[in-house]
Amino acid sequence: MEEQERINQAIRGNEQALAHLLHDHYAFLMKYLLKVTMNPALAEDLTQDTMLKCIEKIHLYNGKSKFSSWLITIASRLYIDGMRRNKLERKWQESQKQPLRFMQWQMGQTHEQWSDILEAMATVSYETRLPVMLKHYYGYSYEEIAEIINVPVGTVKSRIYNGLRHIRKELNDIEQSENG
Structure with a gap:
């Protein structure tokens, strides 16, 4: 059906x-x-x-x-x-x-890069993590995300921009600590 x-x-x-x-x-x-x-x-x-x-x-x-x-x-x-x-x-x-290793198994991912991304995602607030996940993992538009989480489109854009900036910084820090 x-x-x-x-x-x-x-x-x-x-x-x-x-x-x-x-x-x-x-x-x-x-x-x-x-x-x-x-x-x-x-x-x-x-x-x-x-x-x-x-x-x-x-x-x-x-x-x-x-x-x-x-x-x-x-x-x-x-x-x-x-x-x-x-x-x-x-x-x-x-x-x-500690790093969020349980997520690797739960989400079917096994490589270390995904673990680092999850670790970085855990450092941002839920208000930021939610729109980033909806945009970049699920592919929703800014307008759809605004409707889903009930905030203005401008707020969604700002949260995604700031969230990605923070996540990139965290990933850089993780990479430096692993290499140096």
Whole structure:
């Protein structure tokens, strides 16, 4: 069955169609949240919360964006709200003083360069990491990112620019420490 037909059936209350939709997008959403949060437990919780929110709000899906983009929007907003509410990221980053090697396995990457990128990404705030990831890993436009995280386009551009500048500096520092 085509995805759009499943979506239409889910909106009309077909629980089996909704279950198939959620199953089809679960791994994609989990991988996205792993990259954004850099915390497997938090990513799993957010994936579950996103799925629950989707079940509650499927009737609001209007088809203006892809279903996966709608899920990313829900997940991103849940993550941002959670980070604002309890500032878990700062505590988590302080407790993690080692490179993020678990991410290599989780994301199917095995080379050291990706590990260095993740280590550098971990040094930027979630407000910066999220738009950088959406733009440069997932390929969303500035306008789409602005809609997903609910900020002006100019803010998205600024966060991406500053985030990339910071990440490049961190990668330079990592390279120098490994070579020197």
